[in-house]
Amino acid sequence: MSKKVLFAASEIYPFAKTGGLADVAHSLPKALKHYVDMSVVMPLYSQIDRSKYGINKLEVSFDITMGSQTYPIALYDTVYDGIKYYFVYSPILCDREFLYGPPGMGYEDNAIRFGLFSHTIVRLASTHQIDLLHLNDWQCGLSALLIHQENLPIKSIFTIHNLAYQGVFDTTVLNNLGIDGRYCHMEAIEFYSKISFMKAGIAFSDAITTVSPTYAKEILTPEFGCGLEGFLKQHHSKLRGILNGIDNDHFSPKNDGALVHVYNDAKGKKKSKSALLKTLKMPGVSKPLFVFIGRFVHQKGMELLIETLPKMAALECNVAILGEGDESYHRHLEAICENYSNIHLTFGYIESLSHQMYAAADFLLMPSLFEPCGLNQMIAFAYGAVPIVHATGGLVDSVHKIEQFDSTSSKGYGIVFNTPSANALLRAIKKSLEFYSDTKRFSELVNHNMTIDLSWSVSADEYKRLYSSLTKENV
Ligand code: ADP
Secondary structure: OOOEEEEEOOOEOOOEOOOHHHHHHHHHHHHHOOOOEEEEEEEOOOOOOOOOOOOEEEEEEEEEEEOOEEEEEEEEEEEEOOEEEEEEEOHHHHOOOOOOOOOOOOOOOHHHHHHHHHHHHHHHHHHOOOOEEEEEOHHHHHHHHHHHHOOOOOEEEEEEOOOOOOOEEEHHHHHHOOOOHHHOOOOOOEEOOEEEHHHHHHHHOOEEEEOOHHHHHHOOOOOOOOOOHHHHHHOHHHEEEOOOOOOOOOOOOOOOOOOOOOOOOOOOHHHHHHHHHHHHOOOOOOOOEEEEEEEEOHHHOHHHHHHHHHHHHOOOOEEEEEEEEOHHHHHHHHHHHHHOOOEEEEEOOOHHHHHHHHHHOOEEEEOOOOOOOOOHHHHHHHHOOEEEEEOOHHHHHHOEEHHHOOOOOOOOEEEEEOOOOHHHHHHHHHHHHHHHHOHHHHHHHHHHHHHOOOOOHHHHHHHHHHHHHHHOOOO
């Protein structure tokens, strides 16, 4: 009989998404659903459209007590893409304007909110006789500890999507989390006189994965370990890097409902480019179009981008930017766009526009300072936009240097620069312009990148083997 796996995440596409975690939490369970008895759980945020997704309230409701407070929990469910989804509703967790907090901030009671979510995950797992819990990022980290505290016969995998977000809180909250004080020490959740939900996941899970092989090595170093490199080294034997994939159904220019013109080769992109430039009121369809899509945060190389943009503006090209995040980056970008007519900024999180931009773009800018995996570059391959990336984390594993282009290989190629500096980025951009001017070679590259396999097929096998080894039976 196949093993029962419960996959838990704090955001999942299409219900709620702020970044790549949501994409992975949708596509990975989907890729594994034929191998295990898979179900998924997430919070039922007030933004989620219950009627659109047929999300129904279940008869079961219960209370969870953490410290002296008791919280009411209602469970909901639906089936989406052939997978059973459970949704956890409790007012403190779900009735908020943002998932985690306003841009650049976290809600003050996030420890309680996601502590409650973690308790509910474990309750659900034990009442549903789950064999294996697959926990994602700090928001689910306490679940691994709770399995230990309650001595439950459930195995767990903890996946780190981004070590820079750790769920670190004041120790005073410990009493209100239903966690035994014996866990507040260095080998468990204590982190420099605070507590860390990420540490709970690392310490008490049976296996740890992160989202690319290179990032799995990087996080063991002080440069990328965010203070947890020593602790991760201690738990090194259960850590491995498995490269993310993307969902071919969701990210396919052949049948993407967000596009005005679907296409399947370099030639077919032209209409999408004209359509986007028209919408953005930017002339110059023959000029190369660069796009940046993402969170405006330090990680994504915003300083490099902001320093480079005025120099790019002087080149024969158009640039379109879509994103939201830190207020100061937003202000800088706005000021640049006011001065240069060939740079356009759209502020916000707009899924359909992002797809139109991937489709229209000749190049995707991704100067990330660190990147656990990155999905943008993979989506860019699928839509025929050539990624320009800093060689870090998952970008090293997924974007191969254009100089080594081999049309018979199954790899995706882009422009890769090694030093995270504005000069190196500008040199890479100039190289891309040269490349673009060789129309035949450029189309060959775009066509090649569009056909490579970016799906979960290989990585899902690795997860399958990991699930199997943890549950000690073939799943
Ligand atoms: P992150 O570090 O934000 O998780 P990833 O590269 O792993 O970065 O994934 C980002 C995902 O979010 C991609 O699907 C990307 O297209 C999408 N995305 C990022 N910013 C925006 C935005 N402003 N509007 C629409 N989609 C966005």
